[in-house]
Amino acid sequence: MRYISAPWRADYVRKALSMKRCIFCEAMKSRDDRSAAVVYRGRRNFILLNRYPYTPGHLLIAPKRHVADFAEARPDERAELADLLQVALRVLRVHCAPHGFNTGMNLGASAGAGVAGHYHLHVVPRWTGDANFMPLVGATRVFIEDLDTTYQKLRPLFDVERARRERAGRMKRSPAVHSR
Numbered sequence: 001m002r003y004i005s006a007p008w009r010a011d012y013v014r015k016a017l018s019m020k021r022c023i024f025c026e027a028m029k030s031r032d033d034r035s036a037a038v039v040y041r042g043r044r045n046f047i048l049l050n051r052y053p054y055t056p057g058h059l060l061i062a063p064k065r066h067v068a069d070f071a072e073a074r075p076d077e078r079a080e081l082a083d084l085l086q087v088a089l090r091v092l093r094v095h096c097a098p099h100g101f102n103t104g105m106n107l108g109a110s111a112g113a114g115v116a117g118h119y120h121l122h123v124v125p126r127w128t129g130d131a132n133f134m135p136l137v138g139a140t141r142v143f144i145e146d147l148d149t150t151y152q153k154l155r156p157l158f159d160v161e162r163a164r165r166e167r168a169g170r171m172k173r174s175p176a177v178h179s180r
């Protein structure tokens, strides 16, 4: 997904590829959601902020399991991934009212995956003309320093979504009441 010129990404991708540890597994294991930029933990997947975003609000949805290829995803993993994509779209619409989204996966280093060993779905909010104004904002630092601010705004919105999903899950599990 190279729709936006993001020069800091090249450096990041190079660094990520040379790293032995997996940033997704590390974020997943972290006990500190805020420092790990994890906004949502599901049963099989979790959502985190991209530290090197294409646009502000750029999210990543990844399985808890370390798997490189989406073709290896289990049915419960891919079902929840689709659910969490809906959650992410809802939250981002409230958070930053984007005009549209790019969402997709880069599978394999040659396809542009920064972390090729652990598949992840990008959710990138887009605004009309953002490809023109984004580089003018002054590159990296604006977005990177703003990550914690973004986190603090997004986390409560995801907490609302989690409560909603938990309520829905309880209703599904509780036995149906039949009236005679």
Ligand SMILES: [Zn+2]
Pocket (backbone or CB within 6 Å): 022, 023, 024, 025, 026, 065, 066, 067, 117, 118
């Ligand atoms: Zn991993």
